[in-house]
Amino acid sequence: xxxxxxxxxxxxxxxxxxxxxxxxLLLSLNPVGLLKSSEKHRWYIYLxxxxxxxxxxxxxxxxxxxxxxxxxxxxxILISFLGLVAGYLVVxxxxxxxxxxxxxxxxxxxxxxxxxxxxxxxxxxVFSVLLGLIYNLFGNSSSASFGIAxxxxxxxxxxxxxxxxxxxxxxxxPLIATLVGVIxxxxxxxxxxxxx
Amino acid sequence: MPKLKLIIITAMIILFSVFNGLQVARxxxxxxxxxxxxxxxFFTAVFLFQTLFYIVSVRKLTATGELDISxxxxxxxxxLISIPMCVLMMVTYLFLxxxxxxxxxxxxxxxxxxxLGNALGRGSRKWTLRKSMPFFTGVIASTVFSMLMxxxx
Numbered sequence: 001x002x003x004x005x006x007x008x009x010x011x012x013x014x015x016x017x018x019x020x021x022x023x024x025l026l027l028s029l030n031p032v033g034l035l036k037s038s039e040k041h042r043w044y045i046y047l048x049x050x051x052x053x054x055x056x057x058x059x060x061x062x063x064x065x066x067x068x069x070x071x072x073x074x075x076x077i078l079i080s081f082l083g084l085v086a087g088y089l090v091v092x093x094x095x096x097x098x099x100x101x102x103x104x105x106x107x108x109x110x111x112x113x114x115x116x117x118x119x120x121x122x123x124x125x126v127f128s129v130l131l132g133l134i135y136n137l138f139g140n141s142s143s144a145s146f147g148i149a150x151x152x153x154x155x156x157x158x159x160x161x162x163x164x165x166x167x168x169x170x171x172x173x174p175l176i177a178t179l180v181g182v183i184x185x186x187x188x189x190x191x192x193x194x195x196x
Numbered sequence: 197m198p199k200l201k202l203i204i205i206t207a208m209i210i211l212f213s214v215f216n217g218l219q220v221a222r223x224x225x226x227x228x229x230x231x232x233x234x235x236x237x238f239f240t241a242v243f244l245f246q247t248l249f250y251i252v253s254v255r256k257l258t259a260t261g262e263l264d265i266s267x268x269x270x271x272x273x274x275x276l277i278s279i280p281m282c283v284l285m286m287v288t289y290l291f292l293x294x295x296x297x298x299x300x301x302x303x304x305x306x307x308x309x310x311x312l313g314n315a316l317g318r319g320s321r322k323w324t325l326r327k328s329m330p331f332f333t334g335v336i337a338s339t340v341f342s343m344l345m346x347x348x349x
Contacts, residue, residue: 144299148284148294148296148303152284152300152307153303153307155280155281159277170276174280177277177280178283178284181280185284186287189292
C-alpha cells in the first residue's frame with residue numbers, strides 16, 4: 001500500500017475506515033484526548049452524538065407519558081424531534097459559551113475543540129439513555145433516573161478536560177461543570193414546558 | 197485552602213442529606229430525620245473511607261515507584277465534583293419537580309470512586325486491587341445506599 005495516499009487516520013481505504021472508527025471509539029470513551037490533538041475538528045458532525053442522546057431521552061419521556069395517557073403519539077414524535085434539534089443546538093451553544101469563557105480566562109483553546117469535547121462527552125449519556133429505553137420497553141418507568149445519571153456522567157469528561165487545562169485552579173472545573181449541567185437541565189425543562 | 201475545600205464538601209454532604217430527608221418525608225413512610233441521619237452518616241462514612249484509603253494508597257504507590265508524585269491530585273479536589281452534582285440535585289428537585297435525590301447520591305459515589313481510582317493510576321501499568329479499590333467501594337457504596345433507601349422509602 002502506498003503510505004503516502006493514506007493519512008494518519010487512513011482515510012480513503014478500507015483499512016482507513018476501521019482506523020477512523022477506532023479513533024472515534026477511543027475519542028468517545030476519552031474525549032479529553034481531543035485537547036491534545038492539533039488537527040481541526042468538524043464540530044458540526046460531532047454534535048450529532050448528543051442530539052441522538054437527547055432524542056432517545058425525550059423518546060423515553062414521551063413513551064412514559066403516552067402510557068400514562070398524558071401524551072398522544074404525535075406528541076411523542078414532537079418531543080423526540082425537539083430533543084434531537086435542541087440536543088444539537090444547546091450542546092453547540094454550551095461549547096461556544098465555554099470556549100468564550102476559557103478564552104476570557106486566558107486559555108487558548110479553539111472553539112471547535114471545545115464543542116467537540118462537550119459533544120463527545122455525551123457517550124455515557126447515550127449509553128445510559130439507551131439502557132433506560134430498553135428498561136422502558138419492558139414497561140418500567142424511570143426515564144428521569146437514567147437521564148440524570150447520563151447527564152452526570154456527561155459532566156465527568158468536561159470536568160476532566162477543564163481540569164487538564166486549568167491546572168492549579170481547583171474551583172474552575174466544578175464551577176464550569178455546574179454551569180454546563182444547569183444549562184442542560186433548564187433546556188430539558190424548556191422542552192417539557194413547550195410540549196406540555 | 198484545604199480547610200475551605202473541606203467546609204464546602206461538608207456543606208455538600210449536609211445538602212444531599214437534607215434533600216434526601218425531604219424526599220424520604222415526601223414518601224410518607226418515614227420522617228425527614230430518618231432520611232437525613234441515614235444519608236449523613238452513610239455519606240460521611242464513604243467520604244472518610246475513600247479519602248483515607250486514597251491518601252494511604254498514594255503513599256504506598258509512590259514508595260514502590262508505581263505512581264509519580266507529580267501526578268498527585270488532592271482527594272479534596274476530586275470530591276469537589278460534588279458541587280455540580282449537589283447544585284443539579286437542588287435544581288432538579290426544586291425547579292423540575294423530579295424527586296431523584298438518590299440517583300444523584302448513588303451516581304456521586306460511583307463517579308467519585310472512579311475518579312479516585314483513576315488518580316491512583318487505575319488502568320495503567322500492572323493491575324492491582326489497591327488502584328481499583330476506590331472504584332469498587334464506590335460501586336458497593338452506591339448499591340448498599342440504594343438498598344437502604346429501598347428500606348426507608
